[in-house]
Amino acid sequence: MANLINPQTALYFRRVGIITIFAIYMLILVGGIVRASGAGMGCPDWPTCFGQWIPPTDESQLPANYHQIYADSGYKDTQFNAFKTWTEYVNRLCGVAIGLLIFMTAYASRAYHKTDKTVFYLSMAAFFLVGFQGWLGSTVVASNLRPVIITLHMLLAWFLVSLLIYTVLRSQRTFIPTINVNVLPGQFKTVLIVAMAMTLLQVAMGTQVRQAVDVLANSQVGIDRAFWRESFPIIFYVHRSFSSLILFTNSWLVWKLYRAYRGRVVFLHRMSLALISCIVIAILVGVSLDRLGMPAVAQPLHLLMANLIFGAQFSLFVYLRYAVQNMQNNSMATQ
Template sequence: MNHQAILRFRRLGILTIIAVYLVILAGGIVRASGAGMGCPDWPTCFGQWIPPTDEAQLPADYHEIYARRGYENTQFNPVKTWTEYGNRLVGATTGLLVLLTAWASRIFLRMDKTIFYLSLGNVFLIGFQGWLGSAVVASNLKPFMITFHMLMALAIVALVVYTIARSQRDALGRLDVGGLPDKFKTVLIAVMAMTLLQVMMGTQVREAVDFIAHEHSYIDRKYWRDDFPVIFYVHRSFSSIILLTNLWLVWKLHRSAARQNLLYRTGLAIVSVIGIAILAGITLDRLGFPAVAQPVHLLMANVIFGLQFFLYIGLGYAGRTPLMFGENGEIKPDSPTLTG
């Protein structure tokens, strides 16, 4: 078995997960800065593959050109243009990493074809996500399209996390979780559902904030809170329930798993990230909605779900007999069947 090739696949997969999270962060920065229409066309930006740095580099009638395309009041702003362009570059890099991960996954065709097909499926998902990004621009940033675009990013993360975890099922199978209560996994599923609900409420809050920000011309941030909808206060209060339920999970892991146990450390990471997300939320609520806090809050919410999903997958593999492979990568006859 080519251990170097498997290690290369796992490293590429981890880089892909990081890149997807960077795309989410970049998207949050774009929304917080109001740079979503910094590039009014796609895949080019103001008709160029490398956007201009000065309005003088554009045609004199560019306002009329984009008005005829359905984008009225298009005004070139170099900061917003390059912010959106940076977001696209991160997205393109992520697409390249997904392709490389799929190529590297061919090593599993002899061992676990599902890993190869999942990696290949992610290529199509990332392609759809790229098309969806163009549709978001074409829709002139309709809130529903933005939210769907973000949820697709979550789906891509979940698929990559599952694929990488499956490739490490031998190591995960050695983890001892026998001391966990029977209801632990049920509670974890409920916690994941609550996290998704919290993310969906957060998208509604962000849609309302986008509208408020537009009404205030993206200035006077300290007054935005006066117009927040009721869903904001529900979203804020619900974070306490999520924190407490995740603390329960970590407490059970603390009592039953060794400190070096990967799943225990994942639980600690979940609670830490929740703490950062709550601090970012308090900053938004109490300090006049600073632009830097909004993308951090969004990123942490997505990282929380990714970690919870890995914990769920890890629990499914923990305690199983590791697979045994021959020199050419074939599964030995006395290995357990590939399930899950």
């Protein structure tokens, strides 16, 4: 039944899905900027911002007693800062844009309702998940930026983008070229799964480091960020050293893919280049965080690279899975 999907319809769904995926990555970057800049409470209410749908640009545009108004709501010491307010507001606008794109993806998935119901249902699940993510975003504000809620918010975005990657690749599985996966080492799939697990572990450790940085930011106000490193927990040094193992493992995967296909399989070639490039960038950014005094601008980029690394790994895993299925189906058809 999946073979009946119109190629043009599949192409349209793929384009919308890819745009949505990259938009979510952009939202993750913006969210990282919000957290690194301390702009999470730039809008102390939700869904409005300082009681307005379009936030003010100057404190004079707010009621004279706005400090007391928000103190009565549980947000004491609320101080208007135009940069932080508009940074958070842009983050919310990006969230709205993601909602519209997810809706377009879910609407486009109707074409798969008869040919591949899984694509349709996963697209609808992503749509409702974005709604839950929006609610969770309001909870982040209501909780006054509790670290556990912020982390959950980030992990849900991670899960959402992985769900969309799988959905888009599944929608295109009948168009994935039949390639001989037997030319890859027998342990390739296992190593790829281990590499994905390593990335998740590295992100978990990075989250712990991130929380430690948040604590330092609050407890060492006025102290140069370059001195924060002296107070880092041991997990920071484990996280830093673990990156070498990640680089080695993924380099092996990329090398084996190149040896097997010599760049002839465009998707595998591009994902391999994206994977190794993101790892190198992530390590370089990590070095800047370690050696250049924890520059705030590097933190969101470091988080984005981690998300892109897992996205590239997961894309390779799903693509090769369907390539194996297509090879097996063609083998059965010729018998």
